Amino acid sequence: MTQLRLPLQRPEGARKDEFIVGDANQAAVHHLEHWGTWPVMAALLTGPRKSGRSLLARLFTRRAGGRMIDEAERVSETEIFHAWNTAQAERKPLLIVTDHAPPDWSVRLPDLRSRLAATPVLRIDEPDDALFTALLQDQLERRELYAGEEAVAWMLRRVERSYLSLVRIVDALDDAAHEAGKRRISIPLARPALSARGLLVQGGGEFRHEEP
Template sequence: MTQTGSQMALPLAWPADPRADAFIVSPSNAAAVHALEHWGAWPTRAAILTGPRKSGRSLLARIFAAKSGGTILDDADRLPEADVFHAWNRAQETRRPLLIVAEAEPPVWPVKLPDLRSRLAASAHAVIQAPDDALMPQLLARLFERRALDARADLIDWLAARIERSHVAVMRAVDALDQEAMERRKRLSIPFARITLVDAGIIVPPRPSSGSDRSSEEDT
């Protein structure tokens, strides 16, 4: 579905923002943010934005549309190729920037239409990477805040060091902790998180250690 900037009511600031709908910028996505901010330098009037699931690519695209007055083609890899092809051509004709949002670019996105493949190859490509060390705790804190869960800094740091580096894994972890805390009426803590996430298969339990390391394992 194509959406325009005039339909959006979103924050226009790129940096991290305390509001819940702001896009958090870190080294893992800063290059993508920079590319969308400088859309006037694109070689064509269309670009591709790719990133893993739950990475905020649709939110970033909507912020781009609000700032640039451009158009979004979200989940483009699920649309008929002819629709993407015509949208790309229309962007060149109208000089209105088009952001094509997909999970991956060709050839991972298996585009069969040769003319579309060549146009996408000529377009700028902005990539959101997996979350880095800077982003992981910020994502966790944001999700806990949205659910009104009291997660202390030590718990967030503990989780960030143990959860798989993916946006989906972060959401799964917070979902599991939220549900278990609600059902058992428990406060969030490192021991509670360890049991919950090991049982859910989200983190791997620590290996048994020798007696000399036993005290340190109790703190992991």
């Protein structure tokens, strides 16, 4: 997989606003990059928690000059309905971020339900190996930690590859590195740190005798 940085305008040095593009989110990014061709000036963006969906929406609205509604399930349906209509009238894109698209998202307001039925759904999937690896290395670097290829490959074979798991893995490694006074993540450091928090799902635990 080719790792890319989402080509959206942002302040210099604002690394927290970098969004790594991979197979799991590439289709959604492609659709957002071509918002000027949308027949309906709105889109639904769904994906797992911690997948970067809110960050992607913020970067998009910053570039396109539109509006985002985050965690839409918690927002008044009337407010979303009016925002959808305004987006069409003003030709400014509306990006609605939600856990699920209808019908999994139960919308009661009939007028909003009909409009969402005509709205494209963009999905972020769970990361594949390549994207998970890139995100792991990126998050470690943000905390000034370093894991070599061997340690990353070892973890990749033994952890759940999801966005939520990634956050918990990085937290565990950060805590272990801080306690050990190290910045390099090795297999001997990672094994007990991840095992203690129940993050090793395919061997490598502290109760297994195995070679790295």
